[in-house]
Amino acid sequence: MSSAPPGSLRSVKVQIAGQTLALRTDANAAYLRELAAFVTEKLGEVRDRHYGDVARRAVSTQALALLVALQLADELHQERAAGRTVRAEARARIEKILAHLDVLHPEQPQARAATPAGSRRKSRSSGAARRTRSRDGAVSTWR
Secondary structure, eight states: OBOSOTTOOEEEEEEETTEEEEEEESBOHHHHHHHHHHHHHHHHHHHHHHHGGGGGSOOOHHHHHHHHHHHHHHHHHHHHHHHHHHHHHHHHHHHHHHHHHHHHSOOOHHHHHHSOTTHHHHHHHSOOOEEEEOTTSOEEEEO
């Protein structure tokens, strides 16, 4: 998200619902404009859905902003819950596959010497955090 060196802030102007905001940030200007357009779109959707015919009259921007914030918070919580469910299901499937592999192909004595007996199984069930780095450099941590 950041394109400027850490700690160096610059001014970026964005428009949300017709209002210009000047932000001091190290974030990418194009990215911020994309976010501003997204928020503006959400404001329009909420105005049309909740106020219908009243949308032509003056509606409090603050009320719309609060409804959008509530909607976005709901979407975020639902996505996080879905992500937790997917990770738990994947973890359970991986554990099942590894258990089948352990039965089908017991570790060779050379592999056991390099890895203490049972340590592979222990590390998965110990609750210790694991990290992985994706191709884009993002680091994920899970239990």
